Amino acid sequence: xxxxxKPGWAKGLRREQRIAGCKPVTVLGQDVHGNxxxxxxFTVEISASGARLKGLPPVAKDAILLMECGQDRAxxxxxxxxxxxxxQEGHIGLECADRDQAxxxxxxxxxxxxxxxxxxxxxxxxxxxxxxxLFVHSLGLICTHDLRGVLLxxxxxxxRALGYESYSAxxxxxxxxxxxxxxxxxxxxxxxxxxxxxxxxxxLVVARNRTKRVWLYRNLLVCEQGSPPYVVGHAMDxxxxxxxxHQLQAALKELQKALGEVRTLKGLLPVCAWCKxxxxxxxxxxxxxxxxxxxxxxxxxxxxxxDCVSRF
Numbered sequence: 001x002x003x004x005x006k007p008g009w010a011k012g013l014r015r016e017q018r019i020a021g022c023k024p025v026t027v028l029g030q031d032v033h034g035n036x037x038x039x040x041x042f043t044v045e046i047s048a049s050g051a052r053l054k055g056l057p058p059v060a061k062d063a064i065l066l067m068e069c070g071q072d073r074a075x076x077x078x079x080x081x082x083x084x085x086x087x088q089e090g091h092i093g094l095e096c097a098d099r100d101q102a103x104x105x106x107x108x109x110x111x112x113x114x115x116x117x118x119x120x121x122x123x124x125x126x127x128x129x130x131x132x133x134l135f136v137h138s139l140g141l142i143c144t145h146d147l148r149g150v151l152l153x154x155x156x157x158x159x160r161a162l163g164y165e166s167y168s169a170x171x172x173x174x175x176x177x178x179x180x181x182x183x184x185x186x187x188x189x190x191x192x193x194x195x196x197x198x199x200x201x202x203x204l205v206v207a208r209n210r211t212k213r214v215w216l217y218r219n220l221l222v223c224e225q226g227s228p229p230y231v232v233g234h235a236m237d238x239x240x241x242x243x244x245x246h247q248l249q250a251a252l253k254e255l256q257k258a259l260g261e262v263r264t265l266k267g268l269l270p271v272c273a274w275c276k277x278x279x280x281x282x283x284x285x286x287x288x289x290x291x292x293x294x295x296x297x298x299x300x301x302x303x304x305x306x307d308c309v310s311r312f
Contacts, residue, residue, distance in 0.1 A: 060078065202242075
C-alpha cells in the first residue's frame with residue numbers, strides 16, 4: 001500500500017457521492033496538540049452530509065470541528081486525514097455529526113434502493129467500528145506498512161511501547177525503529193513478505209528512551225483489488241520472556257560446567273595398609289596418585305612435608 005492509501009477500516013468509507021464544490025467556510029476547533037484555531041478556507045468537495053477541505057493545522061481523526069458556511073453552522077467529525085507525502089496531504093474528510101444540520105443544501109437521495117443502500121451502509125459501519133475498536137484498544141502491537149516499509153497506521157499500544165504518539169509514526173520507515181545492529185536485515189524481511197505473503201520472527205526495536213525491546217511478530221501481506229498491496233503487522237512484546245530465557249540458558253550452562261568439573265570417587269577403595277597402593281577392578285595394584293588422576297579431575301603437585309624433610 002502506498003502512502004496516502006489506507007485500508008477502509010482505517011480511513012472511513014465514502015458513503016455519498018461527492019461533487020466538486022469550492023465553498024468558503026470558517027472552521028473552528030483544536031489541533032492535535034490541543035491548541036484552538038479559527039481558520040477561513042475553502043472546500044474541495046461537498047456532499048449532502050460531508051466535505052473535503054484543506055488548509056487546516058494537523059487535526060486528529062474523530063476530532064469534532066465546528067464549520068460555518070454563510071449563516072449556517074454545524075459540528076463535523078474528521079473521518080480521515082491525508083497521509084504525508086500523498087496527493088491528499090493536508091486534506092481532511094469531514095462528516096456532519098448531526099445530519100439535520102448539514103450546511104451545504106444538498107439533499108440526500110431517497111427511495112427503496114436508497115433505503116437498502118443505507119441498511120448495507122449501516123452494517124458496514126458497524127463492522128468498521130468493530131475493527132476500529134480492535135485496532136485502537138488492543139493491547140497487541142498493530143501497524144500497517146507499504147512494501148517499502150513506510151508505516152501507514154500504528155495503533156496506540158505500539159506507539160506507547162515505543163514512547164511516541166500514534167499520529168507521529170505514519171510516514172516514517174519501520175526500519176527507523178529497529179536497533180542499528182539489525183537494520184541491515186530489513187530489506188530481506190520485505191523480500192520474504194513479497195515472496196511468501198507473510199513473515200514471522202523476532203525484531204529488536206529501540207524505544208524513544210533508547211531502551212531495546214524484543215517483539216515477536218507475525219505479518220501478513222494484503223492485496224485488495226484496485227489498491228496497492230500493504231502489510232498488516234501484529235506483534236507482542238516478549239522482552240521479559242527473552243530475558244528469562246537467556247538467564248535460564250546461562251544458569252544451565254553454569255550448571256553443566258559445574259557438573260562437568262565434578263567427578264566424585266564413591267564407595268570403598270581397597271588400599272594396601274603398608275604401601276598405600278590401590279587395587280583396581282582388574283585386580284592390579286596401582287599407585288594412589290595414578291588411580292585418583294585416572295578417576296577424577298584432580299591432579300597432584302608434589303612437595304615435601306616438614307616431617308619428611310627432617311627424616312630424608
